[in-house]
Every structure is written in structure tokens, then in C-alpha cells.
Amino acid sequence: MAFQQGLSGLNSSSKALDVISHNVANASTVGFKASSTLFSDMYASAMVGGTSSLQVGIGSKVAAVWQSFTQGNLTATSNQLDMAINGNGFFRLQRSDGTIAYSRNGQFDVNKDGYIINSSGDKLTGYAVVDNSGTSTVFAGEPSVIYIDTSNVAPRESGTASVGVNLNSSEKNPLNQDPVGSDITSYLNATSIPVDSYNYTTSITVYDSLGNSSLMSLYFVRDPDVAGVSPNTWTVYGRLSNDVVPDPTDPATNIGTPLEELGQMTFTSFGVLDTTVANNGNFTISRTAAQIGTGADALSFSLDLTKSTQWNTSFGVTTSPRTDGYTTGALTGVSVSSTGVLQGSYSNGLTKDIAQLALATFASPQGLTSLGDNLWAESYDSGQPTVGAPGTGILGSVTSGQVEESNVDLTTELVQMIVQQRNYQANAQSIRTQDQVLQTLVNLR
Template sequence: MAFQQGLSGLNSSSKALDVISNNVANASTVGFKASNTIFADMYASAMTGGTSSLQVGIGSKVAAVTQSFTQGNLTATNNPLDMAINGNGFFRLSRSDGSIAYSRNGQFDVDRNGNIVNATGEKLTGFQALDTSGTQTVFSGEPSVIYIDTTNIAPRETGTASVGVNLDSSEKNPLNKNPVGSDINNFLNYTAIPVESYNYTTSMTVYDSLGNASLMNLYFVRDPDVAGVSPNTWTVYGRLSNDVVPDPADPALSTGAPLENLGTITFTNLGVPDSTIAGNGVFNVTRTGAQLGTGADDLNFTLDLSRSTQWNTDSGVTTSPRQDGYTTGRLTGLSVSNTGVVQGTFSNGQVRDIARLALANFSSPQGLTSLGDNLWAESFESGQPTVGAPGTGVLGSVTAGQIEESNVDLTQELVSMIVQQRNYQANAQSIRTQDQILQTLVNLR
């Protein structure tokens, strides 16, 4: 008489219930992967040589507990540093002891040292940005702990500037108008330029080497009539706002650096800049440090007005002013692109690449060792990790502002729980029956 089968069945069902209970307990754990119990039967190989049809099994056992690495549902959050992986891969984390762990839990924040960390302090790793000056950021070739530098970025002096304007083709030189206007050349050294001395004015902001902003005022004057006909040539004058210095002798005049004649822009009879004239509508603007008076270096930039037109409509800006300079800026926010690039937004409007996430994938994720806290560790069975940026190779993409929920199916788990409960009861009944049979034998006289 043997109780082995029933006892093994109780033990197997009990372990299966443990696995189910663990799944149910972690149904709301971000990045959790449900486990499954795999059973195997047991036979005594010594019985009749292990080949006879008379073999009787001696019960069951739990052969393995595997995890299902299927994709969990994604949920939006209010944290821009929360991330979810779409597809294969794990976040690569550096632990306090220097070891590397892996996780699907993308709940991250920045600690006081500027590291992106999870709730238990593990640090997210990636490829740090080395050079952001070109059209494409150069990232380091080795993954390391991502560091968010909160130092203000240096200002950048304006090197190129552009604006497109339409100059009303019906306009005439101020001296050819009725009533007659003023000659702008008589007011080059004055702060206030009479409105009757020019046809149109606009302005744009430029920056010196220290990040000081200056307003570049532009004045457009159509050239005087020739034989009663207005030429399609306009003279452009410019002055920076901080060029103007009050005249100590007569503050009312506010004389200072002159309004500079930058050059001319000539249009064809179709109202577009004449391309046969070299450099038409492109001007070089130069201001010395002394003229700027800010302690900055000399300012030199190219002003491009070649997208301007001369059509019969009101004068105005048609292409928004653009220039490549900016003042110093402090870090105001962080974001993550779908390619895993961590970007910083600065108070001066600049966006800089800081780092790119490192994801890792394994030949056999089932072989990973569970560490708790939503972490796994590499093992011999898992194989070595394949590390790369999101969206490369077999690695999935990253979605910012979202998290991956547990892939536990509560309905399935509750059904499985009922099944294992019945299995446990049936195995208990098997032991009770064996006990009754044994009792009958003991009671024989």
C-alpha cells in the first residue's frame, strides 16, 4: 500500500497554487511577467527493468516554473520619464554593487545626483552623447550610467540670420512721394528715424558671444525714380538696438553708432530677387565689441533676405525671422523619443540630446534568474545579452510617458486556481481511500 502518488499530487498542486497566487498578487505590478507551472510524471525505473507494461507511476512532480515574456498592455502616465518597451528587450540597470540587472519596469525618475533611477535606486544605463554640434548626435560606443547634466548651456553667437519680406511694388521712394518725405541718409546718426524717410521696417533678434540679445532693426527704401519710373531696387539699412548711445552734448538727439547702409536687393519684373546678380539680397553685418558695449566679442553674421518679393500687396514679413544664435539656457524638462534618445529642453528654447537608452535581449529569456524587485540577472542558461539602442536589430522601440502593465490574465488565473483546488481535493481523496483500504487490512482477523 503506497501513499506516494497522492502525496506527490498534493505537493504538485500546492506548488501550482503558489505560482498562481504569486501571479494574482502581482497582477498590478508594472512589468511583471506571469509564471506557468510545468508538471512531469514520475516512474521507478528499477521496477521490472523499466520496460515492462506493468510499470505503475509513483506520482507527479513540478518539472519547471517558466515565465511568459509576452507583451503587456501599455498605460499612459503623467511622468515623461516613464517608458514602455514595445517588442523584445529589457532595460539595462546598474545596481549599487556594480552588477548589471535587467527589467521591463519602466518607471523612472531623476535622483539628486542626476542619474535616471527606478524605485529601488538602480540606475538606467545608455550611450552618453559625446557631440551635439553636428546634424546628428554622436553617442558613446559603450553603455554607462546615464547622467543628466543640469549645467547651463553656453550661449551661441548669431552666425546666420534670415527673413523674407514682401515690399509693396506700388511704393515710391519717399522723395518721390506727394507730399515729399525725408531722405533717410539725413538721419543715420539718430535714434528716431522719421517714418516718412523709409517705405517699410521690421526687426529681428540676434545674439552676441555672451548671449546678450540685440534687436536688429531693418529699414527698406525704394531707390529714387529714374525718368519717372521706380526701379526694382531697394536699399536696406540696419542698426542694432544696443548700438544707440545717448549723446552727452545733447541727450535729446541720442546719437551713436550710425544706421548702416547694408546694401541693395534688386527684383526682376516678376517680383523675385534677380538671381543673375551675385549675392543679391545677402548682406554681411559686422559690429565690433566696442559698438556692442556688452563686453562681448565682435559680432559677425550673414543676413539673408533672398526669399523676399516685390508684389503689389502690403509690405510685410512673409517668412518668419530665423537665426542660429541663442542666449544661455537652463534645463527645464526631459523627454524620451521612440528611438530611446533622452533629450533636455532648455529655457532658451534649445533641445539637446543627452543620451540614448541601452536595451538588452537574450537568446533564452526563460533562463534569466529572477532577483525580485522586477529585476532579472544574466545566467548561463540565458546566454549573454545583446546590447543596443531601441529599434535596432531585434530590439523593440520605446514609448515615453507610458508603462507596461503586468501580462497576468486574472480570468485565466482564477480558473486555474479552481482547477488546482479540485486537483488538490482529488489527491487528498486518493490518500483517504488508501487509508481506508489499509484500515480494512488491519482489521482482518
């Protein structure tokens, strides 16, 4: 019997050395999860009426090889599409045959067709954008392969524009200054405006339906003194750089862009806009297609100056100019947020949500079937996957520009290699001893 026991021990130790060698070989494999060998003893089935106290084991066997899904260390890379899962979950991939596989290896890139793939060509899956008209993008539907459209984004006509300024409360109307300035109303159709005809100026860029940019120049003029006192009202003038103004004497010739009076801004004695005045600080600018002269559609946008103040400090832009319009842009890069949202960056400064990653988790990850290539497949023992967005439920977050290293501990594996080597030698010694015992019996005379 000792031959069988020793042989089973040799087989078990050999299997354990195979597992250890596999772990060591994949110590640098991204997303690899180390395995460990579980042993169990073996006994012959007891005969009816047998005495259990006399049972002798017949050796050992490998009961299972389990993988450890503990977190590996994260390492930074230079590829923004490299991703690491920090916590529970697996990347969900669609293979070339349409089946679904799962992986912790987040080394991805974009192929020529615009799909995000791993080194084996398996496609990353996620949720598509169903609504991006609000302040936040809505993702929904069944997970599908993620496609990145590399075509230029279409231009968007400006519908709103805003800027906030501080107008110095000690400033006077140009006609009340010393020396006296110019009257800005004399230059409504002039090609240039004298600097002594207004108090302050700033500008904001807006876009027409073809993506042509037009500079909206704003001129702020404090209203004239009344009984020697400057009122808390300012008149706002504006001009668009793409405006076309025909010369009345020669319609084929343009004389420049017109300056128009947009309206007034009224401040309280505390230097903020008076909310009791209707539409205070809100203006509407409209141009026909002929007035723009770029071939674009008519342009109309609202101008919001409600963040402006009138305090006794120097003039300055206190709220950066903003508009909801933009020109056309080419895709320049893709980044991934911690919640798995893929965002495209475009040459026009636009950032656009493309899709959201789908992660999956299982009730029993040890029950997954290993497919090789850092992939696992669902099995009866693993249970069905729970699929969701990163950071929801028990799913971990995603880190862009990093990958998860193998969780193999080389020190532990090398020590276990020594242990299994000793076990192998000991089992071989038990076979050798049994052989010597039998040889002694054979040599009896």
C-alpha cells in the same frame, strides 16, 4: 504507491497555487511578467529486463516555472521620465555593486546627483553624446550610466541669422509717393527714423558672446523710380539696439544707435531673388567690442534674406526669424523620444540632446534569472544580451510619460486557481482512498 502519487500531486498543485498567488499579488506591479507552471509525470527507472507495459507512474512533479514576456498594456502618467517599451527589449540598469540588471519597469526619476534611477536606486544606462555640431546628434561608445547636467547652458554668439519677407511689388520709393515721404539717408545717425522714410520694417534678435540680446531692426526701401518705373531693387538698412554711438561734441555721451546701409536685394520679373547677382540677399554685419558696448567680444554674423519675394500682395514675414545664437538658460525639463533620445529643455528655448537609452534583448528571455524588484540578470540559459538603441534591429520603441502594466490576466489566474484547488482536493481524495483500502486490509480477520 498511491500515497506517493497523491503526495506528489499535492506538492505539484501547491506549487502551482504558489505561482498563481504570486501572479495575482503582482497584478498591479509595473513591468511584471506572469509565470506559469509546467508539470511532468514521474516513473521509476525500469530494471534490466523489466516489462515496460507494466510500468505504473509514481506521480507528478513541477518541471519548470516559466515567465511570459508578452506585452502589457500601456498607462499614461504625469512623469516625463516614466518610460514604456513597446516591443522587445529590457531597460539596462547598473546596480550599486556595479553589476548589470535588466527590467521592464520604466518608472524613473532623477536623483540629487543627476543620475536617472529607479525606486531601488539602480541607474539607467545609455549612450553618451560624442558630436552635436551637425544637424543630428551622434551617440556612440559603450553604454554607461546616464547623467543629466543641471547647470546652466553657456550662451552662444550668433553666427547666422535669417528671415524671409514679401515686399509688395506695387510699393514705391518714399520720395515717389504722394504725398512725398522722407529720405532715409538723412537719418543714418538719428535716434529715431520717420515712418515715411522707409517702406517696410521687421526685426530679428541676435546674441553676443555674453548672451546679451540685441534687436537687429531691418528697414526695406524700394529704389527710386527710373523714367517713372519702379526698379525691382530694394535697399536694406539695419541697426543694432546695443550699438554705441558717441556724440562727436561730447564723447562721454551717446546719441543712439546708427542706421547703416547693408546692401541691395534685386528681384527678377517673377518676384524671386535674381540668382545671377552675386551674394544677392546675403549680408554680413560686424561690430567691434567697443561698438557693442556690453563687455562682450566682437560680433560678426551673416544675415540671410534669400527666402524673400516681391509679389503683388501685402508685406509680411514669410519665413520666421531664426538665429543660431542664444542666451544662457536653466534646465526646465527632460523628455524622451521614441528612439530613446533624452532631450533637455532650457529656459532660453534651447532643446539639447543629453544621451540615448540602451535597450537589451536576449535569445531566450525565459532563461533570465529573477532577482526581485522587477529585475532580471543574465544567465547561461538566457544567452548574452544584444544591446542597442530603441527602434534598431528587433528592439522596440520607447514611449515617454507611460508605463507598462503587468501582463497578468486576473480572469485566467482565478480560473486556474479553481482548477488547482480541484486538483488538490482530488489528490487528497486519492490518499484518503488508499488509506481506506489499507484499513480494510488491516481489519481482515
